Amino acid sequence: MSKTLLYGATKIDETNSAYAPIDSLAAFQWRNRVFILFADRDNARSARQENQLLADRSALDERDMVVLKVSGGKVRALFGAADSLDGEAIRHDLEGPEAGEFAGYLLGKDGTVKLKLSEPITNRELFAIIDSMPMRAAETLKSDK
Template identity: 25%
Template sequence: MNRNGKHNSRFLNTRAAAEIFRFHLTIIAIIFVFSSFISLNAQELEAYRWNNRILIVKAEDAQSTEYIKQIDELTNADENMEDRKLILYQIEGTDFKFTDFKKPKKKEVGVVTEGFSEKYLHTKNTFEVILIGLDGGVKLRQDEFLDKESLFRLIDSMPMRMNEMKKGKLE
């Protein structure tokens, strides 16, 4: 209040403007957070056909021993994963993390859609490893740990990979 017993309208206007500004910042922050998440759907994997092999490691519990062991096994083989054109999707419940070994700094997170789950994941399995080949077909599906040597042997035995290795020796 001023000396005349009236409210100082300039003070109220400044305070109201600050509150409106804070509200707008909050809305912008919420929009930014939600727009940074992407969803993983079956059509998204089509974008990788003929360019990348996709390895999906799924666990209902990100803290499970088997899941942690599997992820450690794969993330400690960056060069071999890149050489075989592998992209890794780590699915934890309904969330996923994405790693492209050609661009290891590029990591994405998001939510797995129901359509993707129905097409690729077996819901009865709490742990699952799935390899999708360059042609988009499922080449391996198992519900136990997969060591990297077995994974690389399997990929190296595929006709398209043999052609890649043959071309690599010629260059």
Template identity: 25%
Template structure:
């Protein structure tokens, strides 16, 4: 009996951990975080590295706007939570994200997803941080956040 309970707990723990490390569910962020996805097929890509550099010294502004980042290289990702670094993790890109959001034919992509879970911008050129902040700051929910 005791062994059975321990086995069940271990199994449940493995299932929960594997779901975190082998896929991501963007709906977990709905109404909590805005999502930036920066995708490349080659981490040596100049566009990819310039895009990441664009946000490097803007941690305060990213936190303020509730932004989290998914850096995607082929079928691997790393997640960056600017507010709680203990929540950062990495794993494999889920089929759902790969098929429904990412353009597999593009070497570089940046995608902004709002609090409502809707794609606000998706492009294959570098997105300046000022543009991102301007887009977010024009959203009704962000205007409400700034008023409060």
């Protein structure tokens, strides 16, 4: 399984485009974490990822998640509210895969890419990554008070 975790860097070069907010998804910045699922041609991996994510809607809601599926140039919200999004703009901004290729991207609330996937990820792995982020830790502390 290929995963690229961009979050754990000790020093971030703010001029590096990998750490710049994604323009086409700016409406979610500082409000939601966004998981973008690019559908594969036969839909096997994307269907597996979709089913995995939607199996725990309460955990998605608790983490302020929006889940989007990009298929060709179309975007469909699988979880959370989203409208008027351009799949091709998202694909371009994320330097995403060609149409028909599977990929998953996790964007933090700051609008930057935190994780890139070329294979489906389990909810346990995904939520562990999210829960290790400083902003999520602060949210958890705030809700415990």
